[in-house]
Amino acid sequence: MLKTITTELPFHSFVVKTLFNPAPAIADLDPEFYTLSDVFCCNESEAEILTGLEVGSPTEAGKAALVLLERGCQVVIITLGAEGCVMLSQTEPVPKHIPTEKVKAVDTTSERVAIAADILSSVWKT
Structure with missing residues (x-):
């Protein structure tokens, strides 16, 4: 799987925008x-695992x-x-803190995909 990921991710150099989510995080990520x-x-x-720092705020x-x-x-x-x-x-x-509106969570199954899609669409609107 590592070979597949390291082969696919460099597409960002071809004008294709890429987002990497390291879940599940491991302390010794390549x-x-x-x-x-x-x-x-x-x-x-995941940030705590990757950096060794406490992330509570x-x-x-x-x-x-x-x-x-x-x-x-980047x-x-x-x-x-x-x-x-x-x-x-x-x-x-x-670092810039971007607060969110308070919402009632209904289904968190696709939360990561929704967050990634929202981030990419917001960052690269052109």
């Missing part, structure tokens, strides 16, 4: 994964996002559930 996609998106528990998520940015990510988004997300990029390396 360093190449940080550089292969346009957007690196994980949740707070938007401020802490910003610190973890900076670590991921230093590993070669854009880092750490989702924080009801607290929204924290985002930063190589071109705007100051």
Whole structure:
């Protein structure tokens, strides 16, 4: 599977936008994964595993996002559930907390796919 992922993700160099979600996260993720996609998106528990830092607030998520940015990510988004997300990029390396509206969760089965689709459509509207 690693070979498939490392073969497919570099399509970002051909104008195809890619988002990589490292779920389920492992502490010793191959360093190449940080550089292969346009957007690196994980949740707070995955960010903790990947960085070794506690992520219990938007401020802490910003610190973890900076670590991921230093590993070669172009854009880092750490989702924080009801607290929204924290985002930063190589071109705007100051963490930005983006709160979310409070909603009643009905079905979280497709949550990751919906978040990824929303992020990609928002980031690359042209």
